[in-house]
Amino acid sequence: MAEKKRKMSPRRTARVRAVQFLYQWGIQHQPAPSRKSLEEFWTLCPAGESVRRFAEDLILGTIDHIAFLDERIAEYLENWQLDRLAAVDRSILRVALYELFYRSGIPPVVSVNEAIEVAKQLGCEESGKFINGVLDRALRDLNRPLRAAGDAGGEG
Incomplete structure (x- = not known):
């Protein structure tokens, strides 16, 4: 019997779209994205309003704090350099660290x-393990609980 493909939640879809936009933005070396560049992206990758809103928050927040985020990534890498990371892995780490350091909710x-999960979907075979290792080191710098009170590891 064929396994059913699970539909992605709106929040994960937004994270995937944010990573896709940041990947594209990063390889094109563009200045901060304009409303026009975001609208062009949404034309190519249609999404509902809640997905767009969360994705744009992640995109713009990540870009606003890119220097800090890249410094943290470089600090957490072991035997590796930021500029040698696969562009998609770098984008995933940027979004995740933005969430960790700036989205306390x-x-x-x-x-x-x-x-x-985004790394497993968009990255190479080892991306999930790599992302996990880097983010595990980042968790040591957080000054807040890893889980919200009453949280069972659900989607945020």
């Missing part, structure tokens, strides 16, 4: 788990 374990 999302439990850290949710951000990490979501990043691993």
Whole structure:
């Protein structure tokens, strides 16, 4: 019997779209994205309003804090350099670290788990493990609980 393909949640879809946009933005070396560049992206990758809103928050927040996020990534890498990372892995890490450091309403374990799932979907075979290792080191710098009170590891 064929396995049913699970539909992605709106929040994961938004994370995937944010990573896709940031990947494209990063390889094109564009200045900060304009409303026009975001609208062009949404024309190619249609999404509902809630997905767009969350994805754009992740995109714009990540870009606003890109220097800090890249410094953290470089700090957490072991025997590796930021500029040598696969562009998609770098984009996934940027979004995940933005969530960890700037989106206190999302439990850290949710951000990490979501990043691993996005890496499995968009990255290479080893991306999930790699992302997990880097984010595990990042969790040590957080000054907040890894789970929200009453959180069972659900989607944030």
